[in-house]
Amino acid sequence: MLIEQARTLDEAGDRAQALDLWRQVTLADPLSAEAAARLGRMLFEDGMPADAAPLLERAVKGNAPASAWFDLALVRQDLHDHVGAAAAYRKALEIRPDNAEAAVNLGIVLQEVGDMDAAIEAYRTAYEQRATTFGIIAMALTSAPHGKLWIDRETLKGLLGG
Known part of the structure; x- marks a missing residue:
């Protein structure tokens, strides 16, 4: 019953009440991956990643959807x-x-740890899937501490397979 109310309020855009109900669902049913995932996402959106992390860790146990991961x-x-x-x-x-989007973000975190070859591969995957990611990829490559600078856009596009 609570989970249906939480879904309804969430879909209706009543964020405050939905947040409260998702909290109630996670307390009433600690095994509810849906409630943990939804509450975790909402807490992250509210700028509380440390509070969201354990909920999302719980949400990905078992057969979790890509969105939870x-x-x-x-x-x-x-x-x-x-x-x-x-x-x-x-x-x-x-x-x-x-x-x-996951491929772009994978490239960013790989770049952050200094694995440029794997980062370029992830960026290549993102660009092949959606060419409009080019701007985000170019910005990530040039702004991160382990980035590189490409003067010629076409050279970078060639590297990404385009």
Whole structure:
């Protein structure tokens, strides 16, 4: 009953009440992966990644959807756990290989840990899936501490396979 109310309020855009109900569901049913995933995502969106992390860790136990893995990866990335974020992005991509955003973010965290070859491969995957990721990829490559600078856009596009 609570979970249906939480879903309804969530879909209706009543964020405050939905947040409260998702909390109630996680207390009433600690095994509810859906409630843990939804509450974790909402807490992350509210700028509380440390509070969201244990909920999302719980949400990915078992047969979790790619979205839960992606949210866990975002939280880990925000908490500067780049290795953990990379593992979660890889799992999200394993479940949903066409997720260009996960591939871009995987490239970013791999770049953060200094693995440029793997980062370029992830960026290549993202660019092949969705060419509009080019701007984000170019910005990530030039702004990160382990980045590189490409003067010629076409050279970078060639590297990415375009």
